[in-house]
Amino acid sequence: MTEAARPAPSGAFEYLTTKKDEFVGWARKFSLFPYPFVTACCAMEFMSVSATLYDTDRFGAALPRFTPRQSDLLMVVGTVTHKQAPVLRKVYEQMCEPKWVIAFGVCATSGGFYQNYAALPGIDKIIPVDLYIPGCPPRPEMVIDGIMQLQDRIARDRHPIVNDRF
Amino acid sequence: MGAEVFDPIREQLGGDALEAAVAHGILVLRIDRDRVLETVRTLKEGYGFDLFLDVTAVDWPEREPRFDVVWHFYSTRDFVRLCVKTRVPLADPVVDTLTGLYGSAHYMERECHDMYGIVFRGNDDLRPILLYEGFEGHPLRKDYPKQLEQPLVPYREPKP
Numbered sequence: 001m002t003e004a005a006r007p008a009p010s011g012a013f014e015y016l017t018t019k020k021d022e023f024v025g026w027a028r029k030f031s032l033f034p035y036p037f038v039t040a041c042c043a044m045e046f047m048s049v050s051a052t053l054y055d056t057d058r059f060g061a062a063l064p065r066f067t068p069r070q071s072d073l074l075m076v077v078g079t080v081t082h083k084q085a086p087v088l089r090k091v092y093e094q095m096c097e098p099k100w101v102i103a104f105g106v107c108a109t110s111g112g113f114y115q116n117y118a119a120l121p122g123i124d125k126i127i128p129v130d131l132y133i134p135g136c137p138p139r140p141e142m143v144i145d146g147i148m149q150l151q152d153r154i155a156r157d158r159h160p161i162v163n164d165r166f
Numbered sequence: 167m168g169a170e171v172f173d174p175i176r177e178q179l180g181g182d183a184l185e186a187a188v189a190h191g192i193l194v195l196r197i198d199r200d201r202v203l204e205t206v207r208t209l210k211e212g213y214g215f216d217l218f219l220d221v222t223a224v225d226w227p228e229r230e231p232r233f234d235v236v237w238h239f240y241s242t243r244d245f246v247r248l249c250v251k252t253r254v255p256l257a258d259p260v261v262d263t264l265t266g267l268y269g270s271a272h273y274m275e276r277e278c279h280d281m282y283g284i285v286f287r288g289n290d291d292l293r294p295i296l297l298y299e300g301f302e303g304h305p306l307r308k309d310y311p312k313q314l315e316q317p318l319v320p321y322r323e324p325k326p
Contacts (some may be wrong), residue, residue: 085318
């Protein structure tokens with residue numbers, strides 16, 4: 001506390017910031033609360049990933065929240081249509097920072113084989129996406145690998161809490 | 167299959183039908199569009215076709231009149247299907263509604279209106295059901311551009 005109060009030499013401050021980021025990142029990466037935005041057949045694979053055999057609980061991403069306001073990981077599972085796009089956008093905007101987005105399956109990633117009047121060609125057209133998991137549907141191993149990569153990224157990230165610098 | 171059900175129908179309605187043939191176990195009646203309502207009423211009340219399965223259309227861009235409108239019915243008494251077809255031109259794609267006979271026709275006629283722009287005279291609720299307000303054109307018509315999108319949310323700028 002005393003160190004933070006008086007103007008500290010920059011090296012010490014950076015040391016403190018790094019340790020703080022490491023600590024917060026460690027905490028955040030094991031408490032991902034996913035919001036499953038499930039629209040299509042990839043839901044079956046999502047269930048498989050969540051259920052006993054593959055069990056995302058091991059990564060702290062076990063407890064789906066069914067309101068976006070309590071979640072920090074948006075998993076878009078399945079095809080999103082143009083008619084549905086305003087809903088997805090609204091769900092994303094309701095989530096509190098910090099938030100991450102996974103595009104689960106090839107339809108959410110790029111529209112997949114749907115290139116027509118109905119389907120949105122990839123959810124990154126309307127919201128920013130942190131991680132793409134292609135596949136039709138992706139294997140549970142791919143999803144787990146994806147979640148672990150996202151965790152690595154969260155662990156390495158900066159986590160400003162008070163202001164831009166800290 | 168179904169001959170004992172279809173034969174009396176062909177006898178009664180065959181004279182008015184432009185075509186009446188059995189294909190894949192389904193009796194197909196092609197009739198004039200002014201006779202659709204009357205024919206379907208006869209089929210429902212006289213021959214037990216009490217389940218309305220679907221109404222859709224077929225687009226023949228080279229042909230005049232351009233559209234086929236196709237109805238499918240099922241008889242839960244005799245376990246047979248029946249198909250009614252009629253032709254309508256692009257300039258006047260109107261047929262009579264079947265909502266007076268089958269309540270389920272409300273939704274299916276809205277879908278057919280969405281996709282092909284067929285107008286069902288007498289159905290006053292032809293709002294979009296699968297498409298959305300503001301969508302222009304009819305996507306299952308052959309002249310709708312294959313990749314034309316009409317997004318509701320503006321797209322983000324791609325990363326530089």
